[in-house]
Amino acid sequence: MFSLLIQDMKFQRILTCLTLGWIGVSPLSASAAGTPYAVEEIPVPKGIAPEIGGLGFTPTGKLVVLTRRSGVLMAKPHADPAKFQWSVFSDQSLHNANGLWVVSDTELLVSQMPELTRLKDINGDGVADEYETVMPLNLSGAYHEVTAGPVPDGKGGYYLALNTASHAGFTFQHTRGAYSEIGRRGRNFSSVPYRGWVFHLDASGKAEPWAKGFRSPNGITVDPQGEVWVSDNQGDFRATNPLYHVQKDGFYGHPSSLVWDPAYVKDDPSRDPLKQPLEELDAMRSPAAVLFPYGFSRSPAEPVVDLSGGRFGPFSGQMLVGDAAAPRIIRVMLEKVDGAWQGACVDFLSGNGLRNGTNRMAFSPSGKELYVGQTMREWAGAMEGLQRVVFRDGKVFEVLRMHLQSDGFEFEFTEPVDPGNSDSPEAFSTESYWYQYASKYGGDEVAKQKETPKSVHWSADRRKARVVYEGISAQRVYRVTLRGLTSSETPLGHATVAYTVNRVAK
Amino acid sequence: MSPRNALLPLTVLLPLMALVSPLPAAPPAASTPAQKPALAQVEIKVIPNLVKFDITRFDVVGGAQIQLLFSNSCVMPHNLVILQPAAEAGVIAAVNALGLEGMDKGFVPEVPGIVAATKLLQPQQKQTIQFQAPAEPGDYPFVCTFPGHWFTMRGVMHVLAPGEKAQGAVRDREKVVNVPDALKDSGVTHRPLGTMAKPLVMRTFVPDPGLDEEVFAHHGVGKTAVKYDPNTREDLFDKKVDKSTGKTVLEPKLIPAQPGIPGAIAVSHGSEFSYVWDTTECRLLYAWRGGFLDMNPYWGKEPGGVRAARYIPKIEGALIYRASGPAPLSGGAGEAPIFGGYRMLEGAPEFWYRLGARLIRERVIPRASEGFDLEIRQEGGGADLSWSVSAKDASAVKAARNERGIRVSIQDRPEPEAPKSPTPEKTPKSR
Numbered sequence: 001m002f003s004l005l006i007q008d009m010k011f012q013r014i015l016t017c018l019t020l021g022w023i024g025v026s027p028l029s030a031s032a033a034g035t036p037y038a039v040e041e042i043p044v045p046k047g048i049a050p051e052i053g054g055l056g057f058t059p060t061g062k063l064v065v066l067t068r069r070s071g072v073l074m075a076k077p078h079a080d081p082a083k084f085q086w087s088v089f090s091d092q093s094l095h096n097a098n099g100l101w102v103v104s105d106t107e108l109l110v111s112q113m114p115e116l117t118r119l120k121d122i123n124g125d126g127v128a129d130e131y132e133t134v135m136p137l138n139l140s141g142a143y144h145e146v147t148a149g150p151v152p153d154g155k156g157g158y159y160l161a162l163n164t165a166s167h168a169g170f171t172f173q174h175t176r177g178a179y180s181e182i183g184r185r186g187r188n189f190s191s192v193p194y195r196g197w198v199f200h201l202d203a204s205g206k207a208e209p210w211a212k213g214f215r216s217p218n219g220i221t222v223d224p225q226g227e228v229w230v231s232d233n234q235g236d237f238r239a240t241n242p243l244y245h246v247q248k249d250g251f252y253g254h255p256s257s258l259v260w261d262p263a264y265v266k267d268d269p270s271r272d273p274l275k276q277p278l279e280e281l282d283a284m285r286s287p288a289a290v291l292f293p294y295g296f297s298r299s300p301a302e303p304v305v306d307l308s309g310g311r312f313g314p315f316s317g318q319m320l321v322g323d324a325a326a327p328r329i330i331r332v333m334l335e336k337v338d339g340a341w342q343g344a345c346v347d348f349l350s351g352n353g354l355r356n357g358t359n360r361m362a363f364s365p366s367g368k369e370l371y372v373g374q375t376m377r378e379w380a381g382a383m384e385g386l387q388r389v390v391f392r393d394g395k396v397f398e399v400l401r402m403h404l405q406s407d408g409f410e411f412e413f414t415e416p417v418d419p420g421n422s423d424s425p426e427a428f429s430t431e432s433y434w435y436q437y438a439s440k441y442g443g444d445e446v447a448k449q450k451e452t453p454k455s456v457h458w459s460a461d462r463r464k465a466r467v468v469y470e471g472i473s474a475q476r477v478y479r480v481t482l483r484g485l486t487s488s489e490t491p492l493g494h495a496t497v498a499y500t501v502n503r504v505a506k
Numbered sequence: 507m508s509p510r511n512a513l514l515p516l517t518v519l520l521p522l523m524a525l526v527s528p529l530p531a532a533p534p535a536a537s538t539p540a541q542k543p544a545l546a547q548v549e550i551k552v553i554p555n556l557v558k559f560d561i562t563r564f565d566v567v568g569g570a571q572i573q574l575l576f577s578n579s580c581v582m583p584h585n586l587v588i589l590q591p592a593a594e595a596g597v598i599a600a601v602n603a604l605g606l607e608g609m610d611k612g613f614v615p616e617v618p619g620i621v622a623a624t625k626l627l628q629p630q631q632k633q634t635i636q637f638q639a640p641a642e643p644g645d646y647p648f649v650c651t652f653p654g655h656w657f658t659m660r661g662v663m664h665v666l667a668p669g670e671k672a673q674g675a676v677r678d679r680e681k682v683v684n685v686p687d688a689l690k691d692s693g694v695t696h697r698p699l700g701t702m703a704k705p706l707v708m709r710t711f712v713p714d715p716g717l718d719e720e721v722f723a724h725h726g727v728g729k730t731a732v733k734y735d736p737n738t739r740e741d742l743f744d745k746k747v748d749k750s751t752g753k754t755v756l757e758p759k760l761i762p763a764q765p766g767i768p769g770a771i772a773v774s775h776g777s778e779f780s781y782v783w784d785t786t787e788c789r790l791l792y793a794w795r796g797g798f799l800d801m802n803p804y805w806g807k808e809p810g811g812v813r814a815a816r817y818i819p820k821i822e823g824a825l826i827y828r829a830s831g832p833a834p835l836s837g838g839a840g841e842a843p844i845f846g847g848y849r850m851l852e853g854a855p856e857f858w859y860r861l862g863a864r865l866i867r868e869r870v871i872p873r874a875s876e877g878f879d880l881e882i883r884q885e886g887g888g889a890d891l892s893w894s895v896s897a898k899d900a901s902a903v904k905a906a907r908n909e910r911g912i913r914v915s916i917q918d919r920p921e922p923e924a925p926k927s928p929t930p931e932k933t934p935k936s937r
Contacts, residue, residue: 041685041688043688044688044692046691046692046693047692047693047694047695048692048694049689049692049694049805049809049810050688050689050692051689051810069710069805070694091706092706092707092708092709093698093706093707093708093709093710094709095709095710095711112709113709113768113769114709114768114769114785115769115785115845117847118847122849128850129849129850130847130848130849130850131847131848131849131850131855132846132847133785133845133846133847136769136785136845139768139769140728140768141711141728141763141764141766141768143804143813143817167605167606167733167734167761168605168606168608168609168653169606169817170606170761170762170763170764170816171728171729171731171761171763171764172711172714172728172763172764172765172766172767172768173714173727173728173763173764173765173766174714174722174725174726174727174728174766174767174768175725175726175727175728175768176725176726176768176769176786177726178726179726179727179728179729181729181731184729184731185731185732185734185741186734186736187602187734187736191728191731192726234654234657235654236736274734274739275739294657294658295658298557298654298657298658325557325654326557327685353685354685355685355687355688356581356685377689377805377806377810377811377813383581383582383687384687384688384689384810385685385686385687385688385689386688387685439736439737439738439739440599440602440736440737441598441602441653441654441736442654442657
């Protein structure tokens with residue numbers, strides 16, 4: 001049967017065309033059964049550059065759209081995406097505004113390049129009249145020094161993530177903040193404090209440099225348990241795109257930020273972290289909870305946690321991460337192993353009319369829609385706009401969770417899996433690899449090897465499969481491609497899952 | 507097996523299919539090496555948004571003349587660079603080392619190992635290049651050298667060995683629905699203007715038109731930096747021959763600091779009057795008439811896109827005022843002002859900042875011609891501060907106290923021409 005198909009090219013071409021026409025996306029990465037998630041385009045008024053730096057909802061359910069240079073819009077969402085009644089909350093051109101937290105219908109916190117700003121409508125006419133500086137931010141003049149956040153810490157305070165500068169930009173003769181010649185060295189660099197840091201602003205307004213070692217942290221979120229998550233971008237000292245579970249005083253691998261750490265500099269102001277042996281830097285750093293394969297995510301943006309309680313499908317409690325450089329949203333499945341967070345990632349949505357350039361995302365109050373804002377102007381060409389992903393009730397057949405075990409993985413599925421193909425270890429085609437910590441820009445998957453599943457054990461309800469290998473090693477990413485799995489003949493939506501093993505299960 | 511089930515093995519089989527792609531791929535006709543190879547044509551496009559070439563392998567005859575049409579059917583800029591078999595790491599390292607010059611050079615460094623290269627093509631541009639295929643059989647990788655793109659934009663030009671039969675080009679299978687860029691139809695202008703009654707407040711990098719150093723008392727001093735190589739973590743040098751001694755000397759590759767101001771607020775009251783007020787120094791820096799800011803260098807060419815290599819906006823019009831000397835309102839030696847924000851009063855911003863225990867409120871009162879005023883009020887903090895006018899400004903600036911605070915009247919001092927667009931400081935010969 002299979003060889004017949006190969007020989008009958010004409011037949012195969014027809015099938016391929018059918019498949020492509022049907023689902024509109026790659027036959028490799030998307031569900032052949034269609035998707036219960038639809039992508040809708042939301043137009044914004046003329047004269048507004050739809051470069052989305054922030055999305056959020058007010059307590060009364062208004063969507064707030066922060067643009068990077070065309071002010072702030074608000075609208076009550078409408079079932080028809082073309083019928084939003086927009087109002088202008090601010091018509092001021094903020095400086096590359098890239099972070100938003102909605103306090104109320106009349107108050108927003110916005111990060112723009114030189115500061116974190118509180119926008120307030122005092123007289124109740126729906127337009128901000130006050131722009132209060134909550135926290136000044138230093139700038140060397142590099143276009144790349146943008147901010148992600150603020151995100152609330154749950155205790156009245158906020159976190160912010162500060163990008164480094166890029167060598168594709170330059171430094172001004174007059175900088176905002178003290179200039180460090182040592183900090184100026186580097187591909188991505190930190191010539192003014194505190195580039196490459198995550199900041200904590202407590203409820204009293206006290207700002208504290210909280211964690212360091214970031215390169216281009218374009219996404220920060222705090223989950224319902226109060227854990228802080230930061231997505232960073234592949235580049236120098238970043239072999240691939242990571243997701244970090246961030247803890248106070250942690251160092252996350254990009255050394256430039258260390259010039260502003262008194263504990264690092266100690267009594268030697270000439271100490272240059274770029275001249276320190278790589279092994280030492282490597283030993284100082286905390287690992288990424290998830291290393292996104294480069295083909296999964298080229299430029300991760302804001303992570304959001306699905307708190308819809310099931311109204312957005314079966315992934316409640318999991319994290320979705322947008323991608324600024326591909327038409328894709330990935331889903332993260334985290335678990336705590338040996339006291340530390342790590343886990344797996346898989347495509348959530350790929351193609352399907354999603355635009356390239358996803359930067360910010362926010363769930364609607366109903367939880368049935370995910371609003372998605374795009375912009376990638378500075379990096380590589382324009383891809384800007386506003387969309388929403390709508391969950392239409394329907395069957396979602398995906399990997400729900402992936403648990404590490406001492407001798408393999410347990411895969412949990414959203415639906416019972418048909419017997420047949422799935423009973424063979426060959427249905428769980430696996431390779432493992434790692435990344436080398438290096439100063440260069442990006443890195444390959446190294447020490448790649450094929451892993452052979454020995455056996456598969458299905459639960460009685462056929463929702464869980466325990467896949468056993470010879471062994472599982474720490475410091476490896478296991479990429480599993482699930483072949484030929486179906487549920488009542490519906491094929492699995494996204495078949496490639498990658499699990500980052502920092503620690504093995506005991 | 508139901509028809510739906512029959513579809514399933516396809517996901518497994520598709521990779522095989524690509525090797526025998528039935529799609530026409532403009533391969534060069536295989537000819538024996540003895541014959542003079544004909545001109546072979548290859549067309550390669552970019553899969554929109556996916557950072558991939560549509561062709562991942564094509565075969566050529568060694569020594570043949572190849573005409574390659576590269577179409578950038580994507581929303582990002584791309585090039586196509588064909589490399590010698592083992593040259594990729596070195597070329598990529600050299601691209602990384604280009605830094606600021608990367609964009610200007612189309613990310614094609616002047617290093618050995620490059621067989622052929624297109625220019626950096628903007629979205630929807632096309633270019634045909636003609637080159638001779640290398641004689642040596644083997645796999646010659648091609649990549650896009652725009653930083654980061656080479657991870658996924660890659661393929662192989664295979665030079666056939668004698669007797670080896672040419673295969674059809676291999677195509678990438680991924681296809682994506684192309685979603686339009688909503689910015690294109692936004693009607694956004696990159697020469698924005700406010701009006702006299704309703705000014706436009708804009709926070710942006712602004713040019714430094716050559717203000718006194720004293721004006722930047724509370725800024726850091728950005729210096730000329732040296733290019734850095736992320737592969738070696740070393741600074742980069744040029745080898746130069748010293749003519750007088752004949753010896754080779756190393757000169758650092760320098761990156762001059764640029765004349766921009768990072769944290770200012772620019773306000774347009776229409777083409778008649780614009781000003782820049784700085785949130786680091788907490789003072790008016792300059793004012794001008796005849797336009798506002800051309801944002802094309804920073805926001806990219808209208809309606810938007812990649813910023814220009816020198817991304818400081820350009821002043822349109824001519825300056826009528828520039829700040830000079832130390833801050834006119836001083837709370838005492840070394841007391842740094844702390845910017846607090848601004849509120850909109852009758853459509854225009856009133857800035858506020860702290861000088862020690864004093865809270866200062868400051869407004870710029872525009873006029874369509876012939877001068878403008880500053881209104882300064884002090885709240886709390888003890889004795890009223892005074893506004894000092896430097897000798898240089900005495901003829902044009904008058905400060906007087908009234909019941910509201912201080913009124914500073916500034917007469918136009920028109921400059922003969924528009925400030926030149928920002929230029930980098932002169933590159934010193936050595937550091």
